[in-house]
Amino acid sequence: MPEKPWVGMGTPCNETDKLLFAASTEIRIRDGQKIYFCESAWVAARRPKDIAPDLYSMSRRIASCMRPCQTTSGSGISQLAQTLACNIYSNLELWLALRETSLSPGTEETIRWKWTANGEYTAASAYRAQFLGSVKTDLHLLIWKPWAPPKVWTSDRLATRGCPRNDVCPLCRTEPETAHHLLVTCRFTKRVWSLIAEWLHYQQLHPSLSGITRSVSEWWHIMGELPNVSKKAVKSLLLLENWEIWKERNARTFDRREASTISLVGKIKEEARAWGIAGARHLASFVGR
Numbered sequence: 001m002p003e004k005p006w007v008g009m010g011t012p013c014n015e016t017d018k019l020l021f022a023a024s025t026e027i028r029i030r031d032g033q034k035i036y037f038c039e040s041a042w043v044a045a046r047r048p049k050d051i052a053p054d055l056y057s058m059s060r061r062i063a064s065c066m067r068p069c070q071t072t073s074g075s076g077i078s079q080l081a082q083t084l085a086c087n088i089y090s091n092l093e094l095w096l097a098l099r100e101t102s103l104s105p106g107t108e109e110t111i112r113w114k115w116t117a118n119g120e121y122t123a124a125s126a127y128r129a130q131f132l133g134s135v136k137t138d139l140h141l142l143i144w145k146p147w148a149p150p151k152v153w154t155s156d157r158l159a160t161r162g163c164p165r166n167d168v169c170p171l172c173r174t175e176p177e178t179a180h181h182l183l184v185t186c187r188f189t190k191r192v193w194s195l196i197a198e199w200l201h202y203q204q205l206h207p208s209l210s211g212i213t214r215s216v217s218e219w220w221h222i223m224g225e226l227p228n229v230s231k232k233a234v235k236s237l238l239l240l241e242n243w244e245i246w247k248e249r250n251a252r253t254f255d256r257r258e259a260s261t262i263s264l265v266g267k268i269k270e271e272a273r274a275w276g277i278a279g280a281r282h283l284a285s286f287v288g289r
């Protein structure tokens, strides 16, 4: 019986923690002994699994436990580069990076923490890093505190932080993914609002004005001023809708799972009722009328 009861329980670390760690560290590859091929951010401060996700999913079981030294020595980097060339378009970036990688046997990798000047990890910098790239808004008054959504990272911001991101919106697969597109002008998001407007018999929720806005803040302002309805109810609904859109975006990006607009609105209805039971009175009377 170990002295400490948590011995052997593993590190409590979910996919979000891993993403934050990968985005926060820069690994200089040396002998390839200490890091994992797909999971470590060793290719220009990015993880191979983010550069070539299809390659990663194909070879997840093998590649995730391989170390670069096992793939880049022995059979040689060029052989791996040839394998990757079979799927050259999606793996082009990783292929080019590997061609320029060489190992230095006998020298250890270095890991640099990006959020401090000296490259050393501190808890305070890790805490601050969680808010980098979040959408800034002056609409704190709009947000009804008990239901404030988690921070929203979108592609335009994630791109500057080295996080995995989508160039094209995963909801409509047409437009570039930005915060404004994802939460306001995407045709998927607009369809969700149309269905919500029908459900609540309140046509003002129809996203007819979304096209004239240039930012998420502007859209929230417009939604916060809708007539003949409780502002608090609309604010809660807005947060709930944004939250479900963000979760859908993540399910498509990370888990390759897709929900239709109808099933997403089904979830929003369920959640709205649950919030009502939990104490969101204005929302409860809005959805129950």
Ligand SMILES: [Zn+2]
Residues within 6 Å of the ligand: 169, 170, 171, 172, 173, 174, 175, 181, 182, 186, 187, 188
């Ligand atoms: Zn879209």
